[in-house]
Amino acid sequence: MSLSEEFAGRVTIVDHPMVQHKLSILRDVNTSSKQFRELVRELALFEGYEATRDLPLEDVEVTTPLMTTTCKMVRGKKLAIVPILRAGLGMVEGMLELMPAAKVGHLGMYRDESTHEPHEYYAKMPEDIAARDVIVVDPMLATGGSATAAISYLRACGVRNLKLAVLVAAPEGVRAVLESDPDVQVLTCAIDEGMNEACYIMPGLGDAGDRIFGTK
Numbered sequence: 001m002s003l004s005e006e007f008a009g010r011v012t013i014v015d016h017p018m019v020q021h022k023l024s025i026l027r028d029v030n031t032s033s034k035q036f037r038e039l040v041r042e043l044a045l046f047e048g049y050e051a052t053r054d055l056p057l058e059d060v061e062v063t064t065p066l067m068t069t070t071c072k073m074v075r076g077k078k079l080a081i082v083p084i085l086r087a088g089l090g091m092v093e094g095m096l097e098l099m100p101a102a103k104v105g106h107l108g109m110y111r112d113e114s115t116h117e118p119h120e121y122y123a124k125m126p127e128d129i130a131a132r133d134v135i136v137v138d139p140m141l142a143t144g145g146s147a148t149a150a151i152s153y154l155r156a157c158g159v160r161n162l163k164l165a166v167l168v169a170a171p172e173g174v175r176a177v178l179e180s181d182p183d184v185q186v187l188t189c190a191i192d193e194g195m196n197e198a199c200y201i202m203p204g205l206g207d208a209g210d211r212i213f214g215t216k
């Protein structure tokens, strides 16, 4: 049984042909930091489109040049984007293009190189985070340690409606996140084969933070 079937309704694979095309360029070791950043921004926009598919609509009266009619508009939902630093920062701009009124909370976390455990080093949320629907963004979901810690942090802040949007996931990470929280939904462009001994996603795309910021 696939993860999507096992956790029915809680895993979305965003596999539009344009997404698959862009993801393949993103994976390529020869893709420059500049192009990598552009692709992460574009893929975040596509994922934001899917993540907001269930936003409630309301009827509004609109006068066209010909007549007045009833149309639909998004009902003032309060949203927040929460990137897991550093790599998650690369997805913020694309999400904000789609949701310009969303607020942004920052959660700083790095994975210890030997234990692979996440360490939190920064947190700054909008004051009204508990009243917002939150989309946590991070390009990579490997062991799931960082995302699970981010989700627990946001639950402790009182957040109810929570989604996690990643670009590439290991099956182990998807399972860890979904088992750690009964309600969170996960969106990913791909679920890869697994992880290597250093807990890097295989085939993956390498270290997303280093590729976005050119630090290696």
Ligand SMILES: O=P(O)(O)OC[C@H]1O[C@H](OP(=O)(O)OP(=O)(O)O)[C@H](O)[C@@H]1O
Residues within 6 Å of the ligand: 084, 085, 086, 087, 088, 109, 110, 111, 112, 116, 118, 138, 139, 140, 141, 142, 143, 144, 145, 146, 147, 173, 199, 207, 208, 209, 210
């Ligand atoms: O699922 P996990 O096993 O926790 O791994 C995924 C995490 O690792 C990466 O961050 P990293 O620690 O490299 O920090 P960075 O963004 O500063 O590069 C990635 O951006 C995720 O946050």
Ligand SMILES: O=c1cc[nH]c(=O)[nH]1
Residues within 6 Å of the ligand: 087, 140, 142, 199, 200, 201, 202, 204, 205, 206, 207, 208, 209
């Ligand atoms: O493959 C991986 C795993 C964790 N973090 C990354 O940036 N890439």
Ligand SMILES: [Mg+2]
Residues within 6 Å of the ligand: 087, 207, 208, 209, 210
């Ligand atoms: Mg990194």
